[in-house]
Amino acid sequence: MKYLIVNDQATLTSMGAVDQTFMFPQNRVLGMESLTDTTTHLLIQGTNDVDDEDTIVLVHADKSAAATHKVERNLIDDMVSAINNDSRLGFTVLFDLLNNVKLPNQTLASSTFTED
Amino acid sequence: MKTPYIYFGTKGYYYESDSGADQYLAGNSATSLTLAVAGMVPVDHTAGTANTSTSTAAYRILVKSDGTEASAEAGSAYTSFFYPTDGSITYVATKPQAGGVIELNAGAWGVASSGQVTFIAYSADGTNGYDLQDDDKVFVEQIARHDSVGNGASATNLSSAHAYPMTAFLGANPVAYAGEYWNGTALDQTDLHFLSTDGTGTDDIMRIIHTAGKYPDLVKTMEAVANCGIYNRAVTFYDLDINGIETFAGGPSLSGANDLGIVGCWRTTA
Numbered sequence: 001m002k003y004l005i006v007n008d009q010a011t012l013t014s015m016g017a018v019d020q021t022f023m024f025p026q027n028r029v030l031g032m033e034s035l036t037d038t039t040t041h042l043l044i045q046g047t048n049d050v051d052d053e054d055t056i057v058l059v060h061a062d063k064s065a066a067a068t069h070k071v072e073r074n075l076i077d078d079m080v081s082a083i084n085n086d087s088r089l090g091f092t093v094l095f096d097l098l099n100n101v102k103l104p105n106q107t108l109a110s111s112t113f114t115e116d
Numbered sequence: 117m118k119t120p121y122i123y124f125g126t127k128g129y130y131y132e133s134d135s136g137a138d139q140y141l142a143g144n145s146a147t148s149l150t151l152a153v154a155g156m157v158p159v160d161h162t163a164g165t166a167n168t169s170t171s172t173a174a175y176r177i178l179v180k181s182d183g184t185e186a187s188a189e190a191g192s193a194y195t196s197f198f199y200p201t202d203g204s205i206t207y208v209a210t211k212p213q214a215g216g217v218i219e220l221n222a223g224a225w226g227v228a229s230s231g232q233v234t235f236i237a238y239s240a241d242g243t244n245g246y247d248l249q250d251d252d253k254v255f256v257e258q259i260a261r262h263d264s265v266g267n268g269a270s271a272t273n274l275s276s277a278h279a280y281p282m283t284a285f286l287g288a289n290p291v292a293y294a295g296e297y298w299n300g301t302a303l304d305q306t307d308l309h310f311l312s313t314d315g316t317g318t319d320d321i322m323r324i325i326h327t328a329g330k331y332p333d334l335v336k337t338m339e340a341v342a343n344c345g346i347y348n349r350a351v352t353f354y355d356l357d358i359n360g361i362e363t364f365a366g367g368p369s370l371s372g373a374n375d376l377g378i379v380g381c382w383r384t385t386a
Contacts, residue, residue, distance in 0.1 A: 030312070031284060031320070033277065040277075043315075051315055064358070073355070
């Protein structure tokens with residue numbers, strides 16, 4: 001089993017509260033959906049309530065613009081590749097605002113993690 | 117545990133055989149198309165041939181006449197058939213011919229109250245109007261991913277897209293569907309069920325409208341996707357982009373062609 005890590009905080013001192021930093025196993029993914037032009041959600045089984053979801057919001061360029069209309073589709077490929085990654089470390093950082101780590105088609109600013 | 121992912125774009129499709137010669141879709145009164153039934157909810161539109169860029173560019177409405185009409189019922193703006201184009205049916209100005217498909221222009225219908233489509237009568241607009249007759253066939257087909265179709269989370273967002281791990285796939289359910297494509301191809305409906313993305317006990321349903329008799333191939337296609345061994349990207353089952361370009365998984369061989377004859381693909385909830 002591999003694990004994914006997300007962090008939407010830019011400073012170490014702000015990482016302790018809920019809805020900020022999180023690690024989850026790759027088999028907890030419920031799905032991905034793109035319901036707006038500039039965000040795509042990665043939904044995972046809830047931490048505090050297994051009958052609910054936790055939501056990871058990945059911001060991206062405007063998919064309604066001709067030049068970037070494939071960005072959401074490509075970002076989903078980025079996510080799938082990361083989730084299925086055979087990392088020897090056992091974990092993969094999906095995005096990390098503190099260390100400026102992100103998926104290729106993601107905009108790091110305003111990407112968030114929210115527990116149910 | 118690694119698993120393949122399957123990706124669904126959105127294409128709305130709605131068919132009805134008119135009943136009672138009314139000038140409405142989805143019934144004999146002003147009734148809204150719903151996401152579950154049509155895969156799209158056209159945003160409000162005032163009938164007018166110039167009102168296309170913001171409200172009707174993403175879909176087309178076609179009418180196939182049930183019979184050859186002796187009286188004038190189609191506006192003078194219509195001068196040829198959308199289908200067939202081989203000359204097998206002679207176009208007669210203003211008088212629909214049996215089996216001939218006419219593509220209405222944006223002056224032929226209005227949309228109000230989130231998806232209520234009302235057709236303009238010929239008597240009201242002799243140029244763009246069209247009088248629907250009993251048993252005329254009406255088709256609404258999305259032709260591009262566009263914000264004019266309110267099938268995203270809101271009317272101002274592009275069509276939704278969804279991806280699921282194949283471990284969330286619950287099954288494929290054939291559902292009775294009395295419909296056809298504008299070229300006469302009989303259609304079937306299959307609902308693909310997945311564990312809900314919101315974590316609740318209610319499943320997510322991807323509704324697929326496809327050529328009749330393709331259910332066995334569709335099932336085999338899902339099996340092929342589940343066992344494809346592709347882990348570094350999602351496998352596109354169906355997609356429609358802003359330029360109207362479609363992408364298919366294909367049939368059981370994952371050919372990339374429209375082997376299943378897909379004409380509609382949407383999630384029944386936003």
